[in-house]
Amino acid sequence: MIGKDLGEKVEECLEVLFRLEKNNERVKTTELAEKLGFPLSSMTVLLQRLANMGLVEYEPYKGVRLTDKGRKVAIKIIRRHRLSERFLTDILGLDWCEVHEHACKLEHAITDKIEEKLDEKLGSPAVCPHGNPIPTPNGEIIFEKDIPLSELQPAEEAIITRIIDENPALLRRLIAIGILPGVKITVKEKSPLGGALVLKIGDYEVALGRDVASKICVKTSTAPHRHRRRMRHGAKSRK
Amino acid sequence: MIGKDLGEKVEECLEVLFRLEKNNERVKTTELAEKLGFPLSSMTVLLQRLANMGLVEYEPYKGVRLTDKGRKVAIKIIRRHRLSERFLTDILGLDWCEVHEHACKLEHAITDKIEEKLDEKLGSPAVCPHGNPIPTPNGEIIFEKDIPLSELQPAEEAIITRIIDENPALLRRLIAIGILPGVKITVKEKSPLGGALVLKIGDYEVALGRDVASKICVKTSTAPHRHRRRMRHGAKSRK
DNA sequence: TCACTAAATTAGGTTTACCTAAAATATTTA
């Protein structure tokens, strides 16, 4: 064997758990199970097993949280996932709206050696095709300081940093109206109370539901210097 | 899910079974188990399951043989394995003596789409880095007519076509003395009864054990036209 | 606070994939 295998289920679980954790709060078993498409009862048993392995802190009925050890594994998988996505778009030429699910399989087959060579070949990219940061080989994640598009006010200008959704259908729709990482947009109108936003993209104007807008992150051009926050695995995020 | 999964064990088993089958003869359970590194008892049970799925013909105590359906699956996996190897050497720059084991993991993560794009990117290569033919998308395998180096007679010239072994240590040794696919060699001496061969490679002479020589295939330059044999999955090989 | 509902866990059953050890079958040799 070429690298110890924790099992795909375990890896997937840690990966999704990492993305679901916000503000160091525990994640509910149900939420995890839903995102992973696992049956609830299997989820419970898996979490108990992960707890035994020291990868998560698990309190029945309370929820689950990654340990430092678990977070380390999660970040490694996420690195491989995002490098796989870059490989699929940059080298093989797949559409970035469809790479996520292919990368979900690939990530578990990437050995240390392949990871190293792939990163080299790709020129150590900072972000995946969706705009999410690719962890460094040591497990550092460099976040760009960005905010949901839905929080922008009329007349504000911003550049799209990332799209937090992997649904190919949604991504295709967004691409069709010119929304992808790196693009500059201006808010023309904003209906109150969760209503739509009207954006100017290039020479066109498009309307976008608030729910979709909340899945798109932007950095406002009012802050020309990039504010970066470095995070090492194991670091507690400050509230 | 992105492609129905037969399970890695099943895929590996069919793949190795394909390579072990010669002259349409049944393969022994033990031989298969050894090559796969599976325990014998697990092997038996797996073969029974494969037989139920219609992928092999299995007769207890007699051995096992691929069905057409099983052969089709095997060829698909072999295609993905060899494309993966080409990817690892040609695109990522890994040494070809070490790509086999990495490809063993990768092959199961290659989706139809990735297979298609990878083949395109690589320029539809005919052979893997070891010189083995890569099956076409329809499952055709185009064999070069070659013979084991150990069958050459003194003074015969030939070009190395393939090396039928994946052991990194052995491959490294062979590369060190200039033995790799495409290289021209001449037999200088041949000791009788399984003894060593002395070869001329470029300006050097090297000695090679008969056992190692039998793992190296060559095409003799006496037959300038390539004799090719096309084989479709399911075709019976003529004795 | 007590009952009720929703969330989460446990219980019990299946399949795959491993293990060890025992039994059955085939082959060899005396």
Add this chain to the structure above:
DNA sequence: TAAATATTTTAGGTAAACCTAATTTAGTGA
């Protein structure tokens, strides 16, 4: 050909990963 030996299968047990159907716990509303 019969006994000895080697090969192969079956038996019985464990763990992961699923399933469905209880049961237990937590949170809510009357």
